[in-house]
Amino acid sequence: MIAAGIDIGGTKIEVQGFATNWTLSARHRVPTPQDYDALVTAIADQARWMDAEAGHPLPIGIGAAGLVDPRTGLAITANLSATGRPLPRDVAAALGRPITWLNDCRAMALSEAVFGAGQGHRCVVSLILGTGVGGGIAFDSTLLPGPLGVGGEFGHFAAPAHLVQEYALPVRQCGCGRMGCFETYVAGPGLSRLAKTVTGQDWTPEAIGASRGTDSGAAQVWDIWCKLTAELLHTLTLVVDPDIVVLAGGLTHIPDLVPDLERYLDKALVLGKPAPRLALAQGGDSSGARGAAFAAYRESVDD
Numbered sequence: 001m002i003a004a005g006i007d008i009g010g011t012k013i014e015v016q017g018f019a020t021n022w023t024l025s026a027r028h029r030v031p032t033p034q035d036y037d038a039l040v041t042a043i044a045d046q047a048r049w050m051d052a053e054a055g056h057p058l059p060i061g062i063g064a065a066g067l068v069d070p071r072t073g074l075a076i077t078a079n080l081s082a083t084g085r086p087l088p089r090d091v092a093a094a095l096g097r098p099i100t101w102l103n104d105c106r107a108m109a110l111s112e113a114v115f116g117a118g119q120g121h122r123c124v125v126s127l128i129l130g131t132g133v134g135g136g137i138a139f140d141s142t143l144l145p146g147p148l149g150v151g152g153e154f155g156h157f158a159a160p161a162h163l164v165q166e167y168a169l170p171v172r173q174c175g176c177g178r179m180g181c182f183e184t185y186v187a188g189p190g191l192s193r194l195a196k197t198v199t200g201q202d203w204t205p206e207a208i209g210a211s212r213g214t215d216s217g218a219a220q221v222w223d224i225w226c227k228l229t230a231e232l233l234h235t236l237t238l239v240v241d242p243d244i245v246v247l248a249g250g251l252t253h254i255p256d257l258v259p260d261l262e263r264y265l266d267k268a269l270v271l272g273k274p275a276p277r278l279a280l281a282q283g284g285d286s287s288g289a290r291g292a293a294f295a296a297y298r299e300s301v302d303d
């Protein structure tokens with residue numbers, strides 16, 4: 001084995017070990033503790049478990065939801081009991097060696113750029129459409145770094161006023177504290193809220209996806225969602241002009257998402273230019289851990 005990646009979610013912590021050719025060699029999953037000290041111990045124990053499998057200490061990359069302020073080292077996270085705590089520093093101390101820490105969306109973006117749907121492209125944007133909206137930008141198989149660590153928080157762009165006004169959409173407070181972020185409309189819960197606003201009924205994202213060809217209410221909700229998401233893709237195109245946008249997250253299980261969004265993006269794009277290619281992520285659930293492991297491996301080689 002050459003590196004390990006740890007994916008930390010609200011319910012499970014999974015470590016994956018990778019062979020020289022980056023195939024998965026071993027994996028081990030434990031529940032995510034709710035207590036902070038137990039969380040730190042559990043993450044360090046997962047790294048040690050994989051070290052024992054490998055027979056030597058591995059470069060450890062960790063992908064976790066939320067942000068770490070690079071100036072203070074303190075975490076801000078909605079689904080781990082670690083907000084205001086120096087989680088990466090404490091894990092490294094518990095393990096007794098440095099680790100590489102990434103936001104989980106950035107870990108997935110790196111993995112897709114290097115191993116997945118973005119392979120062979122220079123500028124790869126990943127957009128994750130799940131319970132939240134996030135992503136990352138990789139250029140030449142390297143994540144664009146930044147002093148605040150927020151590059152890729154695409155869900156917190158402001159939604160376009162013309163669509164909010166046209167469809168009389170409520171402007172809600174986002175989990176980030178700001179008003180009217182894209183995430184409040186185009187994440188999974190946002191899609192269900194759009195449906196409630198438009199049809200007055202409760203719809204799951206899956207039901208909207210499945211019924212959009214047969215139910216006029218679902219079709220209208222889907223039309224608005226595609227317009228909003230195409231605007232987000234349009235903004236990303238104007239900012240970084242990617243070769244390809246890789247889509248991931250729960251909403252990408254909706255059939256024919258890619259051709260639908262391509263049509264809407266073509267209509268949204270300025271300058272009469274062709275839209276960037278859209279593709280579904282290839283790495284599945286294991287993508288984030290592999291991206292984190294790759295980042296750690298590369299840091300270890302660079303040192």
Ligand SMILES: [Zn+2]
Nearest residue numbers: 156174176181
């Ligand atoms: Zn927000």
